[in-house]
Amino acid sequence: MGIIREPKGVDFIIQSPPLTDEERKEISDFIKMRKLQRKAEKETLNKNKTRAPKTPIKA
Numbered sequence: 001m002g003i004i005r006e007p008k009g010v011d012f013i014i015q016s017p018p019l020t021d022e023e024r025k026e027i028s029d030f031i032k033m034r035k036l037q038r039k040a041e042k043e044t045l046n047k048n049k050t051r052a053p054k055t056p057i058k059a
Helices: 021-048
Strands: none
Touching: none
16 A cells, blocks of 8 residues: 555645534543543553562672
8 A cells, every 4th residue: 555645736635524512522521431441451550560579690
């Protein structure tokens, strides 16, 4: 798959329709939920993480 180049004199402009209030709220709620999930996952990983004991270096 290659890069799509604009022909000379042609501009590809993509405009999406504005979001409705309901769509904006759904996106906001999803972002909040995902942040909480990732925070919980991170805390779980940190809680389960164990450190290996330091071993003395033999000379």
